[in-house]
Amino acid sequence: MSQSHRFDGKGLIDRQRPLTFTFNGDTYQGYEGDTLASALVANGVKLVGRSFKYHRPRGILTSGSEEPNALVTLRKGAYAEPNTRATSIELFDGLDATSQNHIGPLKHDLLAVNDLMAPFFSAGFYYKTFMWPAAFWEKLYEPMIRRAAGLGKLSLQEDPDCYAKGFLHCDVLIIGAGPSGLAAALTAGRAGAKVILADEDFRFGGRLTMETFGVDDMPGADWVAKAIDELGSMPNVRLMPRTTIYGVFDNGIFGALERKTDHLASSDGKPRQVLWRVYSKQSILCAGATERSMAFANNDRPGIMMAGAVRAYANRFDALAGKQVAVLTNNDDGWRTAHDLSVAGARNVSIIDTRPSTDNVTPAGVDVFHGKHVVNTRGRHGLTSITLSNQQVLNADCLAVTGGWNPNVHLTCHQRSRPKWREDIASFVPGAGLPIGMRVAGAANGALTLAKALQEGQEHATTALAYLGIQAKSGPAPRAEDEACEISPFWHTGETTSAYKRAWVDLQNDVTVKDVFQSHMEGFRSVEHLKRYTTLGMATDQGKTANILGLAVMAEASGKTIPETGTTIFRPPYTPVPIGAFAGSSRGKEFRPTRNTPSHQWAQEQGAVFTEVGNWLRAQWYPKPGETHWRESVDREVLQTRASVGVCDVTTLGKIDVQGRDAAAFLNKIYANAFGKLAVGKVRYGLMLREDGVAMDDGTAARFTDTHFVVTTTTANAVTVFRHMEFCRQCLWPDMDVHLISTTEQWAQFAVAGPNARKLLQKLVDEDTNISNEAFPFMACGEISVCDGTPARLFRISFSGELAYEIAVPTRFGNSLMEALMAAGEEFDAVAYGTEALSVMRIEKGHAAGNELCGTTTARDLGLGRMVSKKKDCIGNTMSERADMNREDGFALVGFKPVDEEQALSAGAHFVSKESDAVMANDEGWMTSVCYSPNLGYSIGLGFIKNGDTRIGETVCAANPLQGRTLDVEIVSPHFIDPEGERLRV
């Protein structure tokens, strides 16, 4: 078939650039400038898909993004994109599209049997049927319904395209480049404002590309071209075709989807789409209007289209939607379709106007039927005839229907503005409470005629500029005439109960007039209920062609007016946005940024297994050849550290330099324990409470000078603690002389732990540094130098319970220091250990970590109650004295071991006494951390249990319902290793 419905016209296709495409495997020709829909129309293809529920044959209804029917799957394999609107797809050479939602060939869909079963599938049928037997719903009914219903199918392969995001800023965002949008852009651009003009179409001009109107004494399309030339030459104007403004968000922020390469056969590695966040000071919505239908029996056949679309295919694409065209209208706009088609060469054009009479001039050769409407149609896979209300049958392969125009108010509603009814155009227009800075112009504002649209565009731009303090250049609005646009509402031809004469309201969701009446009859009378019960207005088109018609039917059913009936409002997105675009480049390992520790490269070279700790990648363990299980590696690291010496990168712990005359006093208020008298050169363990007295974080504070401390935090709370301290500094105690700065990234810090830690470090510290136990005892700190002059900080602190130090050097030396530590430690059989061994050793020692500092536990629970000094005030001190936080039967952190040492403990298990059932009523506490202790040879754990410190030696049950396990465990001291702390001090 070679473009049987193309005619020689003045359309905006480039006949010098023919394109080849396939639809359902058949090859067709089109031209550059076509959409897939226009090319199909030009080739006489009417049947393009099947309906959602009843699998009715469906054709192209519209020419824009509101299309409910012509949804196709574009491209193949992993590139396949289902539910793409043929009316929005820009044709390219090699385009490959297939229809969807059918079993077997499109023409002979096996699931068309659903249509015969329609009486059983009325609105809300799934709420009433398939109730018995209950087990069948999940196993049979739902899978069966899902298979029969729905639109396109995902490829289930990873999307090979890439997407991007971005940020744009402007003084004035103009949404829509039709007549009002162009007039607004010219006004704002000429005044020097920073303008973004965005339109979802690939060609600017809106209705001017689809009509035969003139502007400023030239054809509309020429005026558009001239305007775009002028705008394109302005450095302050950004033109964004193929860009949909899909959502309005707070404070002048808009979401925009720019389709960068969808019109190309290949993206060539570039992002297919860019999701922009647009920051605008003012916005002008010039989104135009969407034509609506009328409901009559069998008004869904392929070939029944919106009249404006039929006109657009003729005027813009030189494509005739039919050769025998009837126009059904209740307004003057339908007459223009008949006129333009007649000029384009359609035969036997007729107009059926529901109004008894009009002032319109009958185009030559056109038959007019006043006061009539259509009551039925024929043609299974394409329209063949229509029956009028006087029972006259007209042969037609295209019925162009117009029930009036709905202003595209969607974006005005995104912040809860509710549209208001305008009787003269029988439609909703933007209401009060528009998004900040938004103005609405042209058809979107109910100005449905050309001259008014141009004028409103210019006026609203002038007002927006004035708001920004910019003077618009004076001049008249572009000249045009206001076309006739009177309307006399006509919604449907009456309720019918015949399954063979259903009148469709929402073509995408197969909602009929009868369904709306039924919804009302069953009590679902609010428009919101109507929508949910019938699915009217849902899915990809969001009811753009159906909503008002549905409301009108509902109004009739309830005996109210349409404004009394009300309307649903809209939320983002205006049209579907691919999930891939929301993700942008945040996919796979780029899902979020990662932070590498200073010794990351060295760890990689050792074959370390990494774990994510927030954004940090930390070495979890370092497998050695021959080790086949992570436990072998971890056990080795623990045993070797406790036997000799181990090294661990602990840079991720938060580090905050605190300076100022009031630094000590400040820390005294921040920490629960006292810091005012901490001597220079000493470190102290510190516990921070929240205002409510719950433990917030723990760490150390080292005093380097009278006015300089270094505070450490846990890795997880590094940012939280810094923010908390800044809040205290700036808001609570602004009269204190204190400064804070994070030095987490400045210093690469390593724990060196084990009996040989000192011997190892002695090989690295410079000669003037004495780190003997006498000169540098437990909890000492100092600024030293290592490896011949590299500045360093040394802390004698221990998380493992061994003789240990933490040594820090500027980060640039971190990887090298790790190498040096391991080289120096060779003679001691030093081992690098990861976070898993770190955790084992801290559990063995009974040190709390994130699992214990979980936001619900107190100092008392942690066994640190006495640290909360009562000699001073601090954050959380008063609230920690609340009675319930000091109950005698409160939780206490203790250790646990399995009675049967062959068994492994599990974290998260809850404790119940041996005599009690494992139910929440008997819950006595929970296990926070567990590990296998290679030093003890069995599994150990930490946990909170009521009265724990008085129950040492008692056996309780540790129940883990998730694993279906209950284990007898003995309550023991949390200090499994070196309970007296002797190793720390040697």
Add this chain to the structure above:
Amino acid sequence: MSSFKFSLEARSPLDLYQRTIGSVTLEEVSDLAIVSIAAPLDGEAALHKVVDKKLGAQWPSIGTSTLTPHGHRLLGLQADMIFAVFAHPGGRAEVSIQDQLSADCYVTDQSDAFVVLAVAGSGVTDALERVCPLDLSSKAFPVGCTLQTSMEHIGVTISKQSEDCFWLLAATSYAGSLCHAMETAVIQTQ
């Protein structure tokens, strides 16, 4: 003391990365010292005067930067604290600043805390608008402007060095991710 000798080798966060993609060049700026200078309570005015006198540039207000005759760029990051960024290949940069100022102030070496990635070339703003939420137009973000923002979930201080050159300062640990994000943005826009 043992005879073990080991001198530490300094490594920049991006190993002196440099790459030109189309009209945009990405380059790690190394050997820079970054020192925070904070004013003591009630000593702000005095410190501002000292900075003006000793360094030869005004204390920058938040969001701006000033340039000293010796090439120190002072970045205004918060009300009572600035960053001094200057060439200083050796260590202890904070001591150097303290010595120059000889004033009552709190200084902290931040040289190793940040990676500095210079992005320059005629297509630089096209690439940056893919990752940077700020308005980088000349009017809104003139040369010298310095602001903290977030790019691809990474905290970044962006400083405009010239009409087509920006510095991005991010935490050292994020160096790889920042570089990847910028490379991606440049590749996608070139």
